[in-house]
Amino acid sequence: MTSTVDNILLAYFGLLAIASYVAYATDPTQLQDFCVGINDPKAELFVNGLFCKNPADVTPEDFLFKGLDIPRNTDNKLGSNVTQVFAAQLPGLNTLGVAVGRIDYAPYGLNPPHTHPRATEVLTVLEGTLFAGFVTSNLPSGGNKLFPIVLHKGDVFVFPQGLIHFQLNVGKTPAVAVVAFSSQSPGVITIANAIFGAKPPISVDVLSKAFQLDDVVIKHLESLFWPSTS
Incomplete structure (x- = not known):
């Protein structure tokens, strides 16, 4: 399991890091729900992201997160548990525009309908079988279209940014997936x-x-x- 997780995460970081270097002539993506402007920065200060460590003090450990191969407790009402590896957990991700995570599902466990307002999500199934899907925004013709699918071990599926999506373990055994996000702070x-x-x-x-x-x-x-x- 550990080697599989390591290989997939390595590929994710490589692809998403390349994407993060593409320049766009727009405002930078927000890293929080809102950032109310103030005229006096001495009164209040909240950085849209994180403060940067002095480069001279940076160590390899600043770019390392351990334990994504460890199963999480799914003994809750939903039967699922998400392990985040965002900039808060892995400081070296700050400003790179990517994040990853792990989702553990108990038998018939659910990652309920939710959205990530600031990121597209790429999900890869490592173990088990998931029923997953996402729903479009309001269509010009009215209504919202569901894109449902059954995912098996090794399958990769994309949930577009901001759209409602979900995953349900439809098997009798635990399931595991790893996810990658196109933001260091996807929001949920x-x-x-x-x-x-x-x-x-x-x-x-x-x-x-x-x-x-x-x-x-x-x-x-x-x-x-x-x-x-x-």
Whole structure:
């Protein structure tokens, strides 16, 4: 398992690092949900990214993350667990525009519908069988198209940036996948958690009309615990 993970991650880093050097005549991609401008930088300062370490103090360990071959605990309501290797966990990724991770799935475990507002995701199945898919944004003709697929060991699938997607382990044994992102800070919005678990909560009037559900049903959904994903 370790050699397989190492080989795939090495290939991911190579391809995505090359892509990160392509220059575009646009503003840089944001690394947080918002960055409100202020006139007095002495009052508040929040960097859109991370401060840079003095190059003279950089070591090989700054570019190393260990343990992506270690299975994570999936004993939770969703039956899945995500190991992030973003700039926060691997400082050497800062400013390179890439990140990776590992997803462990219990039998029939789910990585629930979610989006990454700042990154496209490339998923490779290492073990098990996954039912996965993504949904388009609103189409000009109306509606949203689902792209469903069953993935097996060795399959690679792409989830376009910002689109809702999911994976479900449809096997009786644990499944494992590794993922690569086109941002050091992909962000994640877990749909159910964001809608029914927001603090303060979204108005029942808004949600009942949006989902065409009775107020009692909306209140029940808001009372549930909604775990997040990454």
